[in-house]
Amino acid sequence: MHKIKKLLIANRGEIALRIIRSAREMGIRTVAVFSEADRHALHVQAADEAVCLGPAPSAESYLLGNRIIDVCKALGVDAIHPGYGFLSENAGFAKKVEEAGLIFVGPSAHAIEIMGSKLAAKAAVAKYDIPLVPGTATALTDVAEGKRKAAEIGYPVLIKASAGGGGKGMRVVEQAQDFEEGMQRAISEATSAFGDGSVFLEKFITSPRHIEIQVMGDHHGNIVHLFERECSVQRRHQKVIEEAPSAVLTDEIRKAMGEAAVMVAKACNYYGAGTVEFIVDEQLNFYFLEMNTRLQVEHPVTEMITGVDLVKEQIYVAEGKPLSFKQEDLHINGHALELRVYAEDPANNFLPDIGTLQTYRRPQGPGIRVDDGFRQGMQIPIYYDPMIAKLVTWGKNREEARLRMLRAIEEYQITGITTTLPFGRFVLEHDAFISGRFDTKFVEKYFRPELLHPKPDADEEMLAAALAIYLHSNKTTKVSNEQAVTAAPSKWRKRSKQ
Incomplete structure (x- = not known):
């Protein structure tokens, strides 16, 4: 066991800030790294050193693994937390960290490597009784072979990059x-994005x-799940x-999915925080x-319903400590929702809208949490x-959490x-979301840019009519006054001519 001091x-x-806060509560000193664009960022100011x-x-900055390791050696750092994105699922980086005598706050390089390839992940879990979508077990590069396999699986099919995300x-x-055409495009995109053009086929669930499912394991063979997240x-x-x-999950399905997720983690001797992703059809x-071998962006909703600080638990596991809880200790308390607030224009195909935060005021009050990195x-x-x-x-039930989120959105001021x-x-506010009857095609089925600008309601229309009458009346009065002014010039006008 090794106590992490730095x-x-x-x-x-926001994720760097979130990790710094938990580390500080544990008495651990922190080092931030930053690019020239982030020189004045909040995570830089919050850390003990930067x-x-x-x-x-x-x-040229956040992906420079060797440079980051050199910084650790120079500053006497014990461990590296990768957050998510960047180097968090880079098996080569995790291996270098360990070789440098540092602690990687995450799973083994072996687990990252296996689960980083969707095909390798499927092969790893195949010996367990875990449901898999019908598809190919090996990579494809030949179009003719792919076409034959697609006919066997049955259309529609999904062509996926093995190294993708x-x-x-x-x-x-x-x-x-x-x-x-679909396969050639998928191979081209995969080669461009990941340097690996291998693809595979799956039956497309319409x-x-x-x-x-959130999972957590330690170095002592303990693995638990912390229930599900709907995404x-x-x-x-x-x-x-x-x-x-x-x-939509029943207690029985939740238990079965949780047990399946634990088996996926066991398939690669997993430790640390990880997420096992499932697709669920209309019959549940x-x-x-796939498995994401890192902390997820949406981890706060799990923290809100379980009371577990996942970052602290990651650090405890990295120090060699056993999990601080068992499966039977975990219970769902209430309901939590997370909205990712992006600088994007939903009315323009969600294209990024970069600029300055002229106004930035967070919502406050009971049951509200904002993880951000800006002011x-x-x-x-x-x-x-x-x-x-x-x-x-967070709310004591889904409806309270939903209404609280609507209130928080109204309070959140960003210009x-x-x-x-x-x-x-x-x-x-959409009926499909309120009822819980929605799927991954929610945006495709229901969203139109013009729906963000609804027609005014009856009260607004009455107010507009009253305003029009007032303006018309004011205009008439103004004309009468101007006529009076013409007949009797003001003293101000007289003085201005002097």
């Missing part, structure tokens, strides 16, 4: 005549829900709203999708993900840039 956070923004890695582009290298093919509201295959628990059958007057850099904050609400706050309000 921790370097190899990340930026070091500039290089220019703004992440390839974030929706890149992914194509849905509805019919055989479109297969060749109306899936995206439900994931079906997405744009461009990326999550926008998450909640815990799901509105679930299928293993008023700061700029949103163009070099990184445009997420401004994670707005999280100078366009954000996804109005889109969040649209989702939370």
Whole structure:
């Protein structure tokens, strides 16, 4: 067991701040790293020490693994927490950290490597009784072979990059005549994004829900799950709203999914925090999708319903301590929602809208949590993900959490840039979301940009009519006054001519 005394956070923004806060509560000193674009960022100010890695582009700063390790050696750092994104799922970096005699606050390089390849992950879990979506077990590069396999699986099929993520290298093919073009595009995207053009096929579940299970393991063989998160509201295959628990899972399905997630973790001797992702069809059958070997953006909703600080638990595990709780100690308390507040324009295909936060005031009050890395007057850099904050609400039930989120959205004041706050309000007020009957096609089915600007209600129309009458009356009075002025010039006018 090794007590961590100094921790370097190899990340930026809200997640770096979130890790610094938990580390401080544990009496651990922190080191921030930053790019030239982030010189005045809040995580830099919050840490005990901070070091500039290089220019703004992440390839010249946050992705410089060797440089980060050199900083650790120079400053007497014990451990590195990678956060999420950047180097968090880079098996090569995790291995170098360990070789340098440092602690990597995350799973083993072996686990990252296995679960980083969707095909390797499927092979690892195949010996366990875990439901898998029908598809190919090996990588494909030959179009003719792919076409034969697609016919066996049955259309529609999903062509996916083996090394993929974030929706890149992914194509849905509805019919055989479109297969060749779809596969070539998927291979091209995968090669460009990941340097690996291998793809595989899966049966496309037409109306899936995206439900994931949080797991936590230690070095002593203990692995537990911390229930599920519903992540079906997405744009461009990326999550926008998450909640815990799901509105549709029964206790029996929740237990089965949790046990399956634990088995996935055991398949690669997992320790630390991880997330096992499933797709769930209309009959609530679930299928293993992939495992994310890191902390997730949406981890706060799990923390809110379990009372567990996942970052502290990650650090305890990295120090060699056993988990501080057992499966039977965990219970779902209430309901939590998270809205990712992006600097994006929902009315313009969610394109980034970078600029200065002219006004920035967070919502407050009971059951509200805001994880962010900005304050008023700061700029949103163009070099990184445009997420401004994670707005999280908790309620004793789903409806209270939903209404609290709507109140928080109204209180959240951001000007100078366009954000996804109005889109969040649209989702939370939609009947499909309120009822819980929605899937990953929510945006495709229900969202139209013009719906963000609803017609005025009856009260607003009455107010507008009253204002029009007042203005018309005021205009008439003004004309009469002007006539009076012409007849009797004011003393001011007389003085101005003198």
